[in-house]
Amino acid sequence: MQQIVFVGALTVFYIGISVLKHLREKNPIHIQYQIIKFLLIEYIFCVLAVTILPIYIHLGESISWAGMTIQLIPFHFVKEYNRLIELDLFYLKIAIKNVLGNVVLFVPLGFLVPLIYKRFRNIKHILFIGAVCSAFIEVVQMAEMYLGFAFRMTDIDDVILNCCGCVIGYFFCNKFIIHSKMECIMQRI
Template identity: 30%
Template sequence: MRLVLKGIFGLYAIALVYLFFFLPTRQNVSGGNIVPFRTIRRYKKQYELFKLHLPSAYGIEAQVYGNILIFIPFGFILPILFKRFRNPLLSIGLVFGLSLLVESIQRIFRIGQFDVDDIILNATGGIIGFVAFIIGDWLMWEYKKRNLSLE
């Protein structure tokens, strides 16, 4: 099972590399954002303006939720595969660091914009994944404990 999970995680990592560095983008790469929550506030205003025009509203939702969802597997799978990532600071720190690295590489090589809000949203996804791991781990422990006490 562990080998299968490592394989799935490897495919996930390859997909992320493609998504972040090789997928053609239509965005302007000359700008960027270093002010926390600026882009998120802009998305909120645009969503309120465009919610009657559904394709634009869905694009905004996809941008925000996509940045969160894409890093949930890191927060969930890393602690399963590597015990040292059961430390929340280490696990979330790695997600934050990877997101910062991705944003920096995109900016340096002009294949995307540096946006601190993407880092915030990615870290949020990592935290959600880690919390899901903690809950799942606790449920498994409780299940095993109850089954042992019934025998």
């Protein structure tokens, strides 16, 4: 529920600001550009809602900094999931959900950002934006854990998997632009 209210409020705020901006500037509106930009903004709101919210307010004991989990060893999850799967196949479903979820979560970022911003139409730049956005989420999750608001783990594997998703989205974007009429629209942006 908290996520729906968050995304809804931000959407109304964004639409209001956009309408006021266009009324004041009196510039022609490129509807395709505005739709893609709106999709990117909505995507960002949804990612923040999924990764940052809900924020739990604890009224008793809170989580201590000493008990916080920060995983900085790349691909440590493979060994950990293998161990857990040997104990119970239930963990296989969790492992698949975690890996695919982290990859799929950033595919839209890699797809939409190059459509809007020319400077992000190369792999290095899109990988950079994916890493920065993912690292931001992990730092916020660490802060939430430190402050006792959430029970999340900060994990370098999430950053790596998010970057993989961003690159996949970038390749889809390239195929989409090359093999469609979208190339004409993109030249105007």
